[in-house]
Every structure is written in structure tokens, then in C-alpha cells.
Amino acid sequence: MELERGGEPVPAVKFGLGAVVAAGLVGMALYASASGHWAAALGGGLIVAATFTVGGGLVGFLFGVPRLLTSGAAAHPDDQGATSTAGYAPNTNLEQVSDWLTKILLGAGLTQIGTLPHRLRELGEWLSPVVGGAAGDRGGAAGFVSALAVYYTVVGFVAGWLLTRLLLARALTAADRQTLADSVAKTVVAAPSLGFGPERVRELFETGVEGLRVQALALLQGAPDARNVDLITQAIDRHLSPFELLQALLAAKAAAGLPDLGEADRAALRSAVAYKLRNTRTVPPYSRRRAVAEDVLKRLPETAAAPALIPTQAQGEAEALIPTQAQGGAEALGRIPARNGDQPEAAAKD
Structure with a gap:
């Protein structure tokens, strides 16, 4: 499935992300309308959604940071041990941090996956007052805010990963291309002396x-x-x-x-x-x-080919001599004028 075109997400991807975000907002609005404190519930829900969207987006960014391909040349072409397409070694700290944090998050998540339901319940009870519930509420407010947190964490993760893959990779590639272009220009100038x-x-x-x-x-x-x-x-x-x-x-x-x-x-x-x-x-x-x-x-103009029917000097005549059936075999060779009735002299001039 095509995800991007011209370096930007295709309309289907944009529409899909927008629809998912809108569905969550509609759910918050309906919950707030049924609450006794609809303004507090709606405002608190928006804060919770934004917070977990940013958190999920940060994790998606870490997972989406592109890796540097070690397949380029350094500024000087005699350096075949170079590992980048630019005239310098790009800083890969972000890539390394992304790799480390991704492994840590996956490792910690897998070891704590059994306690996930309990952690979500505690999170809901803790955040329920933000959406109009009572402190320590184990009812609808706690369940709603827990679902809201999970929902927008996933939305933020997908959006962060997708945008990082599409936009950051394109930006880094453009920067490296420009650096390579500068390196190539220097090589062109210095080529005679290298x-x-x-x-x-x-x-x-x-x-x-x-x-x-x-x-x-x-x-x-x-x-x-x-x-x-x-x-x-x-x-x-x-x-x-x-x-x-x-x-x-x-x-x-x-x-x-x-x-x-x-x-x-x-x-x-x-x-x-x-x-x-x-x-x-x-x-x-x-x-x-x-x-x-x-x-x-x-x-590099095309070389004009010599016309096949133009008489040559080696023939000694302005007309080509070929056998003809009309002579009935009385003569071995006949004099045939140039094609289309053109005179041989005119053909030679063309």
C-alpha cells in the first residue's frame, strides 16, 4: 500500500488519521454531554488525550528514526573506506539513542505485560477526577479515562512513526544530497590535479x-x-x-x-x-x-547516412547499371534512371 507521494502522506493516510482522531473527540464530547460537569469533563478529556498522544508520538518517533546506510563516498574519492554519501561522517547519536531506548522499552514492556491490566486500573482511578469523576473512582470515569489513554497513545504512536518515516528520512536525505553535491562540485574542479x-x-x-x-x-x-x-x-x-x-x-x-x-x-x-x-x-x-x-x-548530432540509390563515382556514370527483364536477355545490363523520375544530378546534389 502506498503511504506517501512526493514526500508527504497520501490523502488516504491523512484521512484515516483524521478520522481516528475525530472518533476519539466525538467519544469525549458524548461522555461530557452525559456528565454533570460537561465543561470539566471535556476539558480534562482533551488534556488527557493530548498528553498521551504526545507520549505515544515520542515512542513512535524513536521507532521511526531512519538508519544511516553505510553506502556512500567521502569528499575525496580516494577514500574507499568512507561510510557516508557526504563529505563528513554524519552524527548518529539520535539513531543510537533511538535504538537503545527502543530495546529498553520493549524489554521493560515484555517483563511487565502481566501487570498491564492492574496498571491501567490504577491509572484510571488516579486520573478520574480530571474528567469529572471522584478520587479513587472505580466506575465509569476511571474506565473512560483508561480507554482514552490507551486510544490516544496508539494514535500518537502511529502518527509519530509514520511522520518520522516520511518526513525525517526525506529531510535527512535532502541534507546529505546537498552535501554530496557540494563535494562533487569540488571534485569536478580539482579533477585535473588529482x-x-x-x-x-x-x-x-x-x-x-x-x-x-x-x-x-x-x-x-x-x-x-x-x-x-x-x-x-x-x-x-x-x-x-x-x-x-x-x-x-x-x-x-x-x-x-x-x-x-x-x-x-x-x-x-x-x-x-x-x-x-x-x-x-x-x-x-x-x-x-x-x-x-x-x-x-x-x-552529439546524428551522422547522416548516405542514400542507397545515389550513384557513386566508382560507377563511372550518373546512372546505375543493373540487369532488366525488359531487355529480354539481349543485353546483360540496362541503364535505369534514378527513382521517382529524379535526374541523377539532382539526386547527387541532395
Whole structure:
């Protein structure tokens, strides 16, 4: 089931969470209307609901903190031991605290699960005055406030976990992408002086790690080499992310001006870029990827093929000589004018 689109929860998720919250509010309103002190009951119920929603949301946040994937490159591409896509090692304290607290909460919860009904009863008796009940009430007020606490704890947990997964992961990814973009820009500028040969660049790319592949493409932007153009074509065909595709297109733009670029590599590069342009999801209109791809195609014009029916100088004549059935075998060769009645001279000019 799709939970997010464009980095935000889909309408169905938003509607579902809203409906659950609204159902709890309706329950509080009905309980308050039947109470002798409806204002106190409604206000107290809202306070209890908000408190346990925040508590559940905090636990959901701890469970939803994304883990850092150790699959990137450092600022300098010769550091293959790097573990992030940025030019620094991101602080993972929040991830570690989340992991520790999650294990502690699960461990404590499992050991105390047998006492849960008794704890809920005590909680209801303690909070019953907040919703208009008597102190130590074991009746309806205590049961209502206990149910309210459980209900909104679950709502807060689900909402906190979902929003953390969708929004925090997106924000952290965007921050790391920006840091990687800055690192790539520095690599492009410094590429001529780094002294990376074609073999070393190929080794970086063939690690399969996105960050290292991007740094290899950055080196090919700053110091293009016709011997590694196949890596650019491969990155365009099977890119690991939109960011890598952009870097591959920029590398293709730099490689398009190489005087020693072979016709086969030129054709393969143009074919890969043209194919990618037909996919509007991968290369959206008005995006930088599309602008760079169109620029690459302008720098790699198609080679016009020679028309098959144009007479050549080797034939010695402006007309081609081929056998014809109309001659009835009297002559082996016949003189046939150019197709569509065009004169051979005119065809040669086209």
C-alpha cells in the first residue's frame, strides 16, 4: 500500500488519521454531554488525550528514526573506506539513542505485560477526577479515562512513526544530497590535479556504491577521458538515483567535446541519452536533467547516412547499371534512371 507521494502522506493516510482522531473527540464530547460537569469533563478529556498522544508520538518517533546506510563516498574519492554519501561522517547519536531506548522499552514492556491490566486500573482511578469523576473512582470515569489513554497513545504512536518515516528520512536525505553535491562540485574542479588515471576511475565506478560512482562521474566531468565513456553510458542506462543520472549527463556533456571520441561510443552515448529523454518520470519536463540531456544531444548530432540509390563515382556514370527483364536477355545490363523520375544530378546534389 502506498503511504506517501512526493514526500508527504497520501490523502488516504491523512484521512484515516483524521478520522481516528475525530472518533476519539466525538467519544469525549458524548461522555461530557452525559456528565454533570460537561465543561470539566471535556476539558480534562482533551488534556488527557493530548498528553498521551504526545507520549505515544515520542515512542513512535524513536521507532521511526531512519538508519544511516553505510553506502556512500567521502569528499575525496580516494577514500574507499568512507561510510557516508557526504563529505563528513554524519552524527548518529539520535539513531543510537533511538535504538537503545527502543530495546529498553520493549524489554521493560515484555517483563511487565502481566501487570498491564492492574496498571491501567490504577491509572484510571488516579486520573478520574480530571474528567469529572471522584478520587479513587472505580466506575465509569476511571474506565473512560483508561480507554482514552490507551486510544490516544496508539494514535500518537502511529502518527509519530509514520511522520518520522516520511518526513525525517526525506529531510535527512535532502541534507546529505546537498552535501554530496557540494563535494562533487569540488571534485569536478580539482579533477585535473588529482591524478586519477582511467583505471582508477573505473575501479571507483565498479565498486557499485552510489557515492563512489558519483565521484567517478565527477572526475569524468572535470577530466573527461574517451577510454571511460562506456562508464557514462552505463550510468545513464542503469543509474542508482536521479542525482547520479544528473552527474552522468553532465559527464556526457563534457565527453561530447572529446576529439578522440570514437563513432561507436558517440552513437552509444547519444542512444542512451535519447532513450532516457523519452521517460518523463525519470527526466521530467523543465528539470535540469532534461536541459542537460537536450544539450548533450545537440553536441552529439546524428551522422547522416548516405542514400542507397545515389550513384557513386566508382560507377563511372550518373546512372546505375543493373540487369532488366525488359531487355529480354539481349543485353546483360540496362541503364535505369534514378527513382521517382529524379535526374541523377539532382539526386547527387541532395
